[in-house]
Amino acid sequence: MQKLAGQLLVSMSLVSSFVRSGQGEAAKATKPRGVTVADTIRMTTIPEPQYAVEDRSKHRVALFSPDQKHFAMVAEHGIVETNEREFSLFVFATAEAFDWPPLKPLVTLRSRSNRDAIRALRWVDNERLVFLGEVNGASQVFRLELPNGAAQQLTHHPSSLVDFDYDAKSGTIAYAAERAPLTRDEAYQRCGRGYAIWNEALDDIPRSLQDCKQPSLLLGPEVYVQRPGQEASRIVFSDYFEPLKRISLSPGGKYVVFDVLVRKVPREWRECENPLIRAEAVAYRNRGPFSWLSQFLVADTATGRSRPLVNGTMDLTAGGAVWAPDGNSVVVSGVFLPLDVSNPEERQARRAHSFVIEVNPAGGVFTKISSQELIATSWNPESNELLLRHREQNGEGGEVVYRKEGTVWMEEGARKAPAAKRSLEVTLEQGLNAPPRIFVGDPEHPKQLLWDLNPQFRELEFGKVEHVSWLAKDGHTVEGGLYYPPHFKPGRRYPVVLQTHGFSKDEFWINGPWNSAFAAQPLAARDILVLQIGSGTEPGSDARAWRTPAEAPRQMAVYEGAIDYLDARNLIDPNRVGIIGFSRTVYSVEYTLTHSSYRFAAATAADGFDGGYLQYLVNPYAKRDWMTVNGGEPFGATLGLWLERSPSFAIERVKTPVRLEGYGDISSVIGNWEWYAKLVMLDRPVDLIYIPDGTHLLVKPWERMTSQQGNVDWFCFWLKGEEDSDPAKREQYERWRGMRMQLDQLRQKSAN
DSSP: OOOOOTTOBOOOSOOGGGOOTTSSSOOOOOOOEEOOHHHHHHOOBOOOOOSSSOOOOTTTTOEEOTTSSEEEEEEEEEETTTTEEEEEEEEEEGGGTTSOOOOOOSEEEEESSSSOSEEEEEESSSSEEEEEEEETTEEEEEEEETTTTEEEEOOOOSSOEEEEEEETTTTEEEEEEOOOOOOHHHHHHHHBTBOOOOSOOGGGSOOSTTGGGSOOGGGOOEEEEEOTTSOOEEEBOOSEEOTTSOOEEOTTSSEEEEEEEOSSOOGGGGGOOOHHHHHHHHHOOSOSSOOSOEEEEEEETTTOBEEESSSSOBOTTTOEEEEOTTSSOEEEEEEOOOOOOOOHHHHHHHHHOOEEEEEOTTTOOEEEEEOSOEEEEEEETTTTEEEEEESSTTSOSOEEEEEEETTEEEEEEEEOSOOSSOSOEEEEEEETTEEEEEEEEETTEEEEEEEESOGGGGGEEOOOEEEEEEEOTTSOEEEEEEEOOTTOOTTOOEEEEEEOSOOOTTSOOSSSSSSSSOOHHHHHTTTOEEEEEEEESSTTHHHHHTTSTTHHHHHHHHHHHHHHHHHHTTOEEEEEEEEEEETTHHHHHHHHHHHOSSOOSEEEEESOOOOOHHHHHHOTTOOHHHHHHHTSOSSGGGHHHHHHHOGGGOGGGOOSOEEEEEESSTHHHHHHHHHHHHHHHTTOOEEEEEETTOOSSOOSHHHHIIIIIHHHHHHHHHHHOOOOOOGGGHHHHHHHHHHHHHHHHHHHHHHO
């Protein structure tokens, strides 16, 4: 059996970074200190697979074996010194969960890439697990054998794998993999005679022959099937593989189902009443690289041929696929059915909402199961029960049970979560001011701590977080989290940073919802109040404004109302307000900087959509968002709307020092270039930070230090006049002092 080498460590010794509270050497009696960005990077967490912070289930941490006798967990932490992330896989015996089992990682892997070193974990049977493991700079499928912890590499693809599924009965593996670089000869064939630009965005165009060796990002990953003793064969399809929904092999390995983003959008999808789907279908012109509308494909693993499982699109928030135990059918949820029916009532129902259906993969014939907005989760082979959950991803609302009688599906009612037949519960407990810890409990034992993920937090001094709500300037109510400095003094007015783009009152967020740009506790440790801004309290109210001309004005009203609220509480100095926009809220923050009468002392706009003219031009096949927020295209009769609404046409109003951040390929620089170039031309203070290998959600320690620590330094400089004495930051402060001179000169001109 081939053992993992190099980065893979099989360990049966206690790892000090994972010591449980109450075990091991007692914490040294040191004076607590404030939280730093490095502390947030070293924090042990349970890896989150999702971009959106939606899954708040406290039951999500443990993966139980089929017989429920073992459960597995993966934990990660960053290593600042080496720019690595370390992932450890633990397996616990369920019967010993209350006996203080030692925390012994069976596998430890480190990653210097943007990929998790251990991910996509699943049980094959009661003695074996499979997962994607990072080794020698690539991600491959591994199988872990219990109880000795021996691991075997099952795939040796020339490029990294994105996702996979494994069928234990046949030994078949289906996987998606990044495309391998082209050879020198292939690159010359691609570009040696010139290059016809067609369907590319600006950032995907090769800029040199060396660039031509890199496969087009717009082609997306490839899908392969590998059987024991055979070379992997490629599944043929033309759409863009979408990795957010897992590849799924049928029992026995005859079929594979996977999700794609459609390149050719059927015209009839414009009739869908789901506003997001309809807007995308209307905006897409079938000339771009792919749409943001998805559907399941099914492929015969023997022939490699694929086709749509159903000729309809999917609700991205409700899509799911579960195979029947015999592999002869698959249940899919969130599917909008084709409109090729003559019955007007049926046609209207198919326009109005998605369905849960059972599909025969051989011919595509389907049977309706439910018209409710449910997500398929599992099909229990013993009880023949189909389990579905409600679309709210909190995991606590229970499951809806269906059973098939002949050819008819019958709903049997709801079942309270957790639905699995086990008495042990493994829960992740946390709160606004309570760091995450893992507990176990059952009817015979009181809840007991299994794992304090971060015992080192006893040496840190955290700022208190308060759940607050306020009235936006337009009158609607908003909620968020207010981070106080650890040594907060009532009556003192503090500088404040508004962090936009999400809030949860149930979770411990040391930085905010993500680790790109946000740094809530490190800022609080520097005596800066931080307000993490969430959503409107009226359900659906924000969604109604999203992708309309009301989106940015509504958010601007939120930020202005927040300043008024904090000022009225005598908490802040309104002349020392900073703001951070990330991803989508870059647009609303930049709109606020150009349209609000409120003044900000400093701002950051990190790696996002800006509603501007240059971004519109470099994304000619994805024009929908720029059109919808500005009220039309920047031509003819609607050009005036852009001049009024788009932040890029009002940059001359900006008198705030602006830090721009771009992550990943050169497109992130291009996306920031309009603001950067115009502010430079206007002699306004602006910084543009480019992280070439960063993902949208930064993960590598050094890149997080650049973004998060950079923002701590940025706001301390502009809101408090403070500079870090670290000699390595000398050039940074020389640059910023020059910007301060620019700002002083601008203010003098304005005063005259």
